[in-house]
Amino acid sequence: METKRFNQQEITEAAKILRQGGLVAFPSETVYGLGANATLEDAVKQVFIVKGRPSDNPLIVHVENFEQVKQYVDVFHPLTETIVEKFWPGPLTLIFKIKSDALPRVVSAGLSTVSFRMPDHPLTLALIKEVGAPLVGPSANTSGRPSPTQSEHVYHDLNGKIAGILEGGSTTIGVESTVLDISDPTQPPMILRPGAVTKEALEAALKVPILVDQHLVEESQAPRSPGMKYKHYAPKTTVWMVHSDDWQAAFDWATSNHFKIGVLASPTLQERFSNQMTAIYPLTDETVTAAAKGLFAGLRALDEEQVDLIFAPVFSETGLGVAYMNRLKKAANQHFFKP
Ligand code: AMP
Numbered sequence: 308m309e310t311k312r313f314n315q316q317e318i319t320e321a322a323k324i325l326r327q328g329g330l331v332a333f334p335s336e337t338v339y340g341l342g343a344n345a346t347l348e349d350a351v352k353q354v355f356i357v358k359g360r361p362s363d364n365p366l367i368v369h370v371e372n373f374e375q376v377k378q379y380v381d382v383f384h385p386l387t388e389t390i391v392e393k394f395w396p397g398p399l400t401l402i403f404k405i406k407s408d409a410l411p412r413v414v415s416a417g418l419s420t421v422s423f424r425m426p427d428h429p430l431t432l433a434l435i436k437e438v439g440a441p442l443v444g445p446s447a448n449t450s451g452r453p454s455p456t457q458s459e460h461v462y463h464d465l466n467g468k469i470a471g472i473l474e475g476g477s478t479t480i481g482v483e484s485t486v487l488d489i490s491d492p493t494q495p496p497m498i499l500r501p502g503a504v505t506k507e508a509l510e511a512a513l514k515v516p517i518l519v520d521q522h523l524v525e526e527s528q529a530p531r532s533p534g535m536k537y538k539h540y541a542p543k544t545t546v547w548m549v550h551s552d553d554w555q556a557a558f559d560w561a562t563s564n565h566f567k568i569g570v571l572a573s574p575t576l577q578e579r580f581s582n583q584m585t586a587i588y589p590l591t592d593e594t595v596t597a598a599a600k601g602l603f604a605g606l607r608a609l610d611e612e613q614v615d616l617i618f619a620p621v622f623s624e625t626g627l628g629v630a631y632m633n634r635l636k637k638a639a640n641q642h643f644f645k646p
């Protein structure tokens with residue numbers, strides 16, 4: 308199959324393919340999604356096959372407005388309206404109890420809940436509208452590889468396996484959406500996956516305490532311990548995390564062992580250690596926002612270089628730092644450089 312690159316003038320053509328059950332990847336503000344018509348069972352099954360995704364991992368359904376959700380859900384948490392008003396469109400996925408048999412069971416991997424998101428990207432909203440049905444959209448990568456933040460990443464992983472890619476430039480946020488469970492109207496909302504909509508932002512907007520899935524809490528409370536050996540988002544090259552105070556020691560150790568190092572490097576790091584790096588993926592500034600935006604693209608780019616190890620900066624686990632460290636720890640298999 309030839310994978311066609313669609314530009315914004317060709318949304319109608321891309322939508323036609325999706326309506327007929329084909330797969331088209333689409334841009335969003337977080338990462339590129341692998342689109343399929345969420346109402347067509349065979350199309351959704353194809354998503355799992357093409358990605359090599361385990362069938363017990365549920366998909367997120369992308370809508371172009373909140374009304375669309377009401378076709379599939381009839382029990383709502385009292386905070387739903389406020390959440391949707393303040394955070395949609397945006398990088399926040401909401402989990403609801405699904406009306407029975409409203410969508411093919413493969414979408415939710417057999418669960419009684421299903422997750423929805425309204426992406427903040429004009430091309431993708433136009434695409435969903437043109438299809439006339441919601442789209443499932445897991446990250447458009449091969450399962451286990453870093454998520455795609457540029458259409459080239461999608462092309463690299465899925466060329467020949469999907470009908471097309473809607474071109475939308477680089478994604479702005481770079482990490483996947485926050486997943487918030489509001490499926491039980493009697494319970495406080497709970498974050499299941501951290502993203503750019505932070506616990507702090509949700510609490511400020513909703514004025515209620517937001518719970519965080521216990522597994523995530525344990526990870527962030529013991530950042531230097533190995534934790535769960537669960538690898539994900541991983542390049543082939545080994546990745547180590549480096550605390551801000553440890554860069555000198557890390558480069559000295561690498562140099563004395565004749566290791567070639569690739570670095571996700573802020574301007575300051577580039578200036579201080581450029582002669583000790585074999586390859587650099589430049590971050591635009593010193594912030595966690597820049598690190599999150601560059602993380603997956605940087606891991607992919609450095610994986611193509613002849614390096615023995617990739618170093619990536621540690622950020623404190625507050626705000627967007629929670630999501631960044633969550634993804635980085637998985638890519639690094641929980642490994643920190645220890646001086
Ligand atoms: P991805 O499509 O790769 O961005 O991953 C979607 C993620 O959203 C899954 O791996 C789950 O962590 C989460 N998710 C989606 N739907 C549900 C659901 N019904 N219940 C719990 N978690 C969900």
Ligand code: MG
Nearest residue numbers: 445446454483
């Ligand atoms: Mg994914």
